[in-house]
Amino acid sequence: MDDLTFLKSLKDRSPEKDAMDAIRAGRIKFLGIGGYASTVPGIDDKLCFVDRHFVDIIPGTGDVIASESDHNLLKIAKEYAYKYNILIKGEFAGTPPAYCLRNK
Numbered sequence: 001m002d003d004l005t006f007l008k009s010l011k012d013r014s015p016e017k018d019a020m021d022a023i024r025a026g027r028i029k030f031l032g033i034g035g036y037a038s039t040v041p042g043i044d045d046k047l048c049f050v051d052r053h054f055v056d057i058i059p060g061t062g063d064v065i066a067s068e069s070d071h072n073l074l075k076i077a078k079e080y081a082y083k084y085n086i087l088i089k090g091e092f093a094g095t096p097p098a099y100c101l102r103n104k
Contacts, residue, residue, distance in 0.1 A: 031055070
């Protein structure tokens with residue numbers, strides 16, 4: 001599946017279901033948004049350190065936005081990652097994927 005097709009598929013997927021499936025399978029990785037400085041939506045980088053080995057960048061995300069459609073897909077990806085990461089963080093807070101000063 002190419003990056004654009006993958007990004008479009010996110011609007012029909014459930015981040016909650018996908019996160020719970022990942023937790024049950026023992027896949028303890030967060031979802032990141034690519035770019036010059038990648039981000040991990042839902043994780044406050046002032047309170048938490050996330051090891052980059054525990055982050056999968058969502059394909060097709062980054063700093064280059066060529067159209068309104070790209071902007072909308074990036075927004076969908078960020079919202080999806082946020083919801084997904086909140087559940088992953090709640091399950092694994094304080095373990096190697098994310099060391100947080102407090103679980104916020």
